[in-house]
Amino acid sequence: xxxxxxxxxxxxxxxxxxxxxxxxxxxxxxxxxxxxxxxxxxxxxxxxxxxxxxxxxxxxxxxxxxxxxxxxxxxxxxxxxxxxxxxxxxxxxxxxxxxxxxxxxxxxxxxxxxxxxxxxxxxxxxxxxxxxxxxxxxxxxxxxxxxxxxxxxxxxxxxxxxxxxxxxxxxxxxxxxxxxxxxxxxxxxxxxxxxxxxxxxxxxxxxxxxxxxxxxxxxxxxxxxxxxxxxxxxxxxxxxxxxxxxxxxxxxxxxxxxxxxxxxxxxxxxxxxxxxxxxxxxxxxxxxxxxxxxxxxxxxxxxxxxxxxxxxxxxxxxxxxxxxxxxxxxxxxxxxxxxxxxxxxxxxxxxxxxxxxxxxxxxx
Numbered sequence: 001x002x003x004x005x006x007x008x009x010x011x012x013x014x015x016x017x018x019x020x021x022x023x024x025x026x027x028x029x030x031x032x033x034x035x036x037x038x039x040x041x042x043x044x045x046x047x048x049x050x051x052x053x054x055x056x057x058x059x060x061x062x063x064x065x066x067x068x069x070x071x072x073x074x075x076x077x078x079x080x081x082x083x084x085x086x087x088x089x090x091x092x093x094x095x096x097x098x099x100x101x102x103x104x105x106x107x108x109x110x111x112x113x114x115x116x117x118x119x120x121x122x123x124x125x126x127x128x129x130x131x132x133x134x135x136x137x138x139x140x141x142x143x144x145x146x147x148x149x150x151x152x153x154x155x156x157x158x159x160x161x162x163x164x165x166x167x168x169x170x171x172x173x174x175x176x177x178x179x180x181x182x183x184x185x186x187x188x189x190x191x192x193x194x195x196x197x198x199x200x201x202x203x204x205x206x207x208x209x210x211x212x213x214x215x216x217x218x219x220x221x222x223x224x225x226x227x228x229x230x231x232x233x234x235x236x237x238x239x240x241x242x243x244x245x246x247x248x249x250x251x252x253x254x255x256x257x258x259x260x261x262x263x264x265x266x267x268x269x270x271x272x273x274x275x276x277x278x279x280x281x282x283x284x285x286x287x288x289x290x291x292x293x294x295x296x297x298x299x300x301x302x303x304x305x306x307x308x309x310x311x312x313x314x315x316x317x318x319x320x321x322x323x324x325x326x327x328x329x330x331x332x333x334x335x336x337x338x339x340x341x342x343x344x345x346x347x348x349x350x351x352x353x354x355x356x357x358x359x360x361x362x363x364x
Contacts, residue, residue, distance in 0.1 A: 033324040040220025042267035048258035058250045065256035072260040078233040085225030086214040091117040096238040103150035107157045109329040114156040136164035158188040163336040165296025177206035190214035195298040275299040279339040290359030299339040319351030
């Protein structure tokens with residue numbers, strides 16, 4: 001069946017209509033292509049959403065939500081705004097931080113929405129691409145040289161990076177921002193709370209850094225689009241002036257308050273520990289079968305498979321297993337696999353063995 005394309009965008013999860021075309025229901029599929037907390041959501045967050053007063057208009061300034069998140073992150077409320085998902089905020093940042101014709105540098109391979117948004121507003125986008133032979137570590141020297149050569153206005157980094165799972169340390173981020181004070185550094189931290197990073201760059205944020213956070217992946221509420229930005233008050237004012245009125249509804253604002261509760265934070269901490277353990281076990285299983293994986297600090301990892309698109313299609317059609325083909329990231333030989341509990345892991349490896357098998361020679 002012919003379907004309209006998603007405006008050239010590719011994300012985790014099944015493509016629109018894909019499961020219907022195969023005759024599958026979403027509950028029939030083990031989905032390793034998304035990076036959502038499989039142990040959530042926290043009951044307290046669900047209860048808060050259910051109790052939200054949907055019969056009233058939301059607060060256009062989201063004061064309670066912003067205040068709760070500011071307290072959680074130990075920053076002033078004037079330095080926080082929320083949006084209809086991190087993606088909306090990335091688009092608002094692209095609209096407000098750069099003018100048509102400005103150079104924007106992106107540390108890749110990474111989440112495509114940053115480049116898509118920047119180009120939509122006329123920016124000239126250049127990617128500084130990390131290489132597999134260097135375990136996808138950011139080449140900071142090349143990044144700095146590119147910033148200077150292009151007289152870049154904005155730099156986008158994802159920490160931890162999607163899809164590679166690599167990260168630049170807080171100290172190095174601060175140093176980069178200090179070396180280029182004329183540049184705004186937009187740091188996508190969507191997977192920060194699902195990683196083993198110990199410092200968040202929150203209270204230590206340089207003046208020219210803008211932090212973008214997602215609050216749906218760690219709390220397992222992706223059906224509610226909830227993201228936040230931490231930045232200087234002047235940047236926050238720009239974003240608030242550019243966003244639509246009531247861009248976040250009552251349910252989203254209730255969720256923002258609830259995710260800041262101690263019980264919700266404890267829930268995420270426990271989930272993170274389990275997910276990181278799940279990821280390590282799954283990585284070990286792949287390596288034992290002779291597959292190359294790459295270092296990661298978060299709950300997903302990359303596996304070298306040769307033909308990523310072909311493997312994704314076979315696993316889904318034949319075994320009802322979904323992995324993330326990384327071709328859209330410019331990595332056509334890699335798939336990204338998100339951490340899942342033991343039962344899902346067993347299903348994945350059984351399907352994998354039936355579909356492609358091991359790369360380790362049998363013991364004579």
